Amino acid sequence: MATAAVAIGPRGPEDLKPGAKDTEAGGWQTALPPDKVPDNAFPIVAVRKRISAIPREMQFGALQSPTLRLTKSIPLKTEKTKDTVSVVWEDIGEFGYGGTLSEAIFDFAATVTELYATLSEKESLSDDLLRVKTRLSEYIELRPR
Amino acid sequence: MKAHEFEKIVNKLDLEVRNSRDRLAWFEYEGTTVVRTKRSHGNKEAPGHLIRQQLKLNEKQMTGLISCTVSKDDYIDILTRKKIIVPKSPQIVQSSKVGKKKPG
Numbered sequence: 686m687a688t689a690a691v692a693i694g695p696r697g698p699e700d701l702k703p704g705a706k707d708t709e710a711g712g713w714q715t716a717l718p719p720d721k722v723p724d725n726a727f728p729i730v731a732v733r734k735r736i737s738a739i740p741r742e743m744q745f746g747a748l749q750s751p752t753l754r755l756t757k758s759i760p761l762k763t764e765k766t767k768d769t770v771s772v773v774w775e776d777i778g779e780f781g782y783g784g785t786l787s788e789a790i791f792d793f794a795a796t797v798t799e800l801y802a803t804l805s806e807k808e809s810l811s812d813d814l815l816r817v818k819t820r821l822s823e824y825i826e827l828r829p830r
Numbered sequence: 831m832k833a834h835e836f837e838k839i840v841n842k843l844d845l846e847v848r849n850s851r852d853r854l855a856w857f858e859y860e861g862t863t864v865v866r867t868k869r870s871h872g873n874k875e876a877p878g879h880l881i882r883q884q885l886k887l888n889e890k891q892m893t894g895l896i897s898c899t900v901s902k903d904d905y906i907d908i909l910t911r912k913k914i915i916v917p918k919s920p921q922i923v924q925s926s927k928v929g930k931k932k933p934g
Contacts, residue, residue: 764877771877780880782870795851796868803854809862813886813914 739763739770739786747790750798754828761793777817801825831878835896836869839885842895843902857885859906859915886914 744758763786764771770789771782779800781793804810804818836855840847845855845867852868867884869876882892891908894900900908909915 766875766877769874769877771880773880778880778883780877782874782877782880783872784874792852792870799850799852799854800866803848803856803866807863811862811864811914812916813865814863 737765739765743772745772745774745790745793747794748798748825749794750828752828753798753801753825755824756826757824759797759824761790763789777820779817797821797825831869831876831881833869833873833876835878836876836881839895843905857905859909860918862915864909864915886912 741763743761743763745761746755746758748755759774760776761772761774764773768784769782770784770786771780772786772789772793773780774793774797779793779796781789781791781796783789783792800817801821804814804821807814810818836853839845840855843857845857847856848854849871852870854868855866856863857865865885867881869881878892882889885892885895886909887895887905891900895905906915910917
């Protein structure tokens with residue numbers, strides 16, 4: 686039994702070439718009329734844009750601190766500009782950035798650790814920073830000795 | 831945001847800075863730490879919109895801060911209007927001034 690590939694794209698089999706486009710309308714078409722498509726056909730998807738390896742959202746769970754630990758994961762959103770990747774904890778407006786996602790996450794870990802320590806040291810904080818401190822304490826605690 | 835632009839803000843607002851893994855900066859007013867921000871030591875351009883959000887400014891105000899149209903006093907005024915800075919009671923200031931007056 687033969688297996689047939691079904692081309693998806695506006696122009697049929699040509700779109701199976703690398704870099705082929707999908708339909709502008711966002712839908713898909715088969716190279717064959719619907720009544721000629723065999724039952725065992727499998728679809729080949731031609732993607733117009735490169736899919737980024739960087740997820741839009743992620744859960745941060747690796748503080749890498751000898752004195753602090755996370756009690757739950759921190760939700761992060763990622764942003765990518767021309768040559769910089771940023772990860773943002775939107776709730777408190779904290780971020781890390783770098784040339785790669787790994788660098789951004791590492792930077793975020795260091796920043797959050799430093800922020801926790803500094804806010805603990807400061808005697809007088811604005812209401813905004815008090816809120817940040819409270820929020821941080823919901824996610825981070827001192828490691829038991 | 832380029833490093834020199836960040837440093838311009840640091841100098842203009844007299845931010846307290848600490849060089850750790852990143853360059854951390856804090857704005858203090860009347861002994862209270864009000865806002866914080868940071869940039870990395872490397873030559874990577876810092877995400878300006880995230881720094882702007884940490885400084886509680888809109889785009890126009892941020893541009894003014896980097897150029898010359900927004901001063902430190904203006905910045906204090908902006909944060910006060912946003913109730914991020916809560917000034918100490920004006921009555922206390924007035925009474926202390928009255929107390930310093932020489933008896934007529």
